[in-house]
Amino acid sequence: xxxxxxxxxxxxxxxxxxxxxxxxxxxxxxxxxxxxxxxxxxxxxxxxxxxxxxxxxxxxxxxxxxxxxxxxxxxxxxxxxxxxxxxxxxxxxxxxxxxxxxxxxxxxxxxxxxxxxxxxxxxxxxxxxxxxxxxxxxxxxxxxxxxxxxxxxxxxxxxxxxxxxxxxxxxxxxxxxxxxxxxxxxxxxxxxxxxxxxxxx
Amino acid sequence: xxxxxxxxxxxxxxxxxxxxxxxxxxxxxxxxxxxxxxxxxxxxxxxxxxxxxxxxxxxxxxxxxxxxxxxxxxxxxxxxxxxxxxxxxxxxxxxxxxxxxxxxxxxxxxxxxxxxxxxxxxxxxxxxxxxxxxxxxxxxxxxxxxxxxxxxxxxxxxxxxxxxxxxxxxxxxxxxxxxxxxxxxxxxxxxxxxxxxxxxx
Numbered sequence: 563x564x565x566x567x568x569x570x571x572x573x574x575x576x577x578x579x580x581x582x583x584x585x586x587x588x589x590x591x592x593x594x595x596x597x598x599x600x601x602x603x604x605x606x607x608x609x610x611x612x613x614x615x616x617x618x619x620x621x622x623x624x625x626x627x628x629x630x631x632x633x634x635x636x637x638x639x640x641x642x643x644x645x646x647x648x649x650x651x652x653x654x655x656x657x658x659x660x661x662x663x664x665x666x667x668x669x670x671x672x673x674x675x676x677x678x679x680x681x682x683x684x685x686x687x688x689x690x691x692x693x694x695x696x697x698x699x700x701x702x703x704x705x706x707x708x709x710x711x712x713x714x715x716x717x718x719x720x721x722x723x724x725x726x727x728x729x730x731x732x733x734x735x736x737x738x739x740x741x742x743x744x745x746x747x748x749x750x751x752x753x754x755x756x757x758x759x760x761x762x763x
Numbered sequence: 764x765x766x767x768x769x770x771x772x773x774x775x776x777x778x779x780x781x782x783x784x785x786x787x788x789x790x791x792x793x794x795x796x797x798x799x800x801x802x803x804x805x806x807x808x809x810x811x812x813x814x815x816x817x818x819x820x821x822x823x824x825x826x827x828x829x830x831x832x833x834x835x836x837x838x839x840x841x842x843x844x845x846x847x848x849x850x851x852x853x854x855x856x857x858x859x860x861x862x863x864x865x866x867x868x869x870x871x872x873x874x875x876x877x878x879x880x881x882x883x884x885x886x887x888x889x890x891x892x893x894x895x896x897x898x899x900x901x902x903x904x905x906x907x908x909x910x911x912x913x914x915x916x917x918x919x920x921x922x923x924x925x926x927x928x929x930x931x932x933x934x935x936x937x938x939x940x941x942x943x944x945x946x947x948x949x950x951x952x953x954x955x956x957x958x959x960x961x962x963x964x
Contacts, residue, residue, distance in 0.1 A: 569831030573810040584790040609813035611776040630770030
């Protein structure tokens with residue numbers, strides 16, 4: 563017996579929605595019902611938007627960002643600093659840094675972090691391409707903007723080792739108290755790091 | 764500045780995904796990236812499934828269920844009991860009862876519950892059609908399978924009043940301890956109802 567009492571077409575839609583991150587079977591059923599109820603307002607535009615994205619979205623051949631132009635809008639932007647490359651694990655991290663207006667530089671998307679347990683090694687990530695870009699004489703700084711997790715930090719160490727003979731400064735994001743964060747809720751590692759890196763007031 | 768550093772096409776896809784229930788802006792961004800990465804495996808089938816659902820899904824003219832046939836598969840199923848009609852607020856509730864194999868009868872989808880605070884009155888629900896169906900001589904029981912909430916129960920009372928001159932028995936789902944439920948975690952109302960409706964062991 564199928565999970566819903568509707569045609570196989572609806573069943574299939576639910577199964578595909580359930581593959582999206584953060585949507586389990588139950589929310590996928592709710593999403594499918596919502597879409598069917600909002601046929602003109604949401605379902606039709608979503609079907610069209612998916613088709614458009616299918617047709618137009620590409621992976622930037624320079625940095626690995628996704629965009630409808632190639633090279634992407636960030637790499638094509640001539641007002642950006644070209645001396646620094648911000649290394650991120652994923653496109654979502656690039657978007658997060660851009661939303662924060664954190665820096666006006668270019669990026670390099672690794673496509674993940676080293677994770678021996680998940681079988682992800684250096685060959686699975688865009689590390690060779692990063693090393694090549696780091697040897698461009700115009701590049702003077704590689705900024706490692708990787709998650710402060712074990713995998714993120716071991717990836718950072720691995721890349722730093724690889725770049726030891728490139729004429730670039732390798733930096734990483736500062737550790738510290740998140741803006742708006744309450745000390746009482748922070749872990750000891752963050753507090754100790756914030757204390758070590760304290761700055762004049 | 765847009766929320767992501769990608770083309771307006773991706774921005775639009777994210778905005779539409781964010782309208783799905785249970786998906787906020789952040790999960791919509793993650794879902795969009797996931798779709799773009801899984802272009803062939805998920806994105807293309809999802810676009811096709813949405814289009815198919817758009818083309819084929821209809822609302823059953825008898826019960827309000829959604830299906831790719833009209834009347835729906837439940838209403839067309841000749842092996843179902845025709846003397847009882849199970850009244851549900853939403854198609855999701857119909858699906859839940861079908862998954863539970865709770866009963867082999869037909870349904871009537873109200874399309875919501877009465878909710879004066881949200882401005883939902885009797886005219887916004889399929890109540891007239893239910894009253895008409897309840898007067899069919901073949902129908903002997905109307906089973907109110909509505910949420911055990913204030914809105915659900917006031918809708919149940921409203922319908923019961925309307926049906927007082929129809930030759931049908933009006934019943935509702937039993938209250939009690941959920942199967943697998945622990946008494947210590949149950950609210951007092953449920954425990955009291957379960958005690959009142961205790962059954963011989």
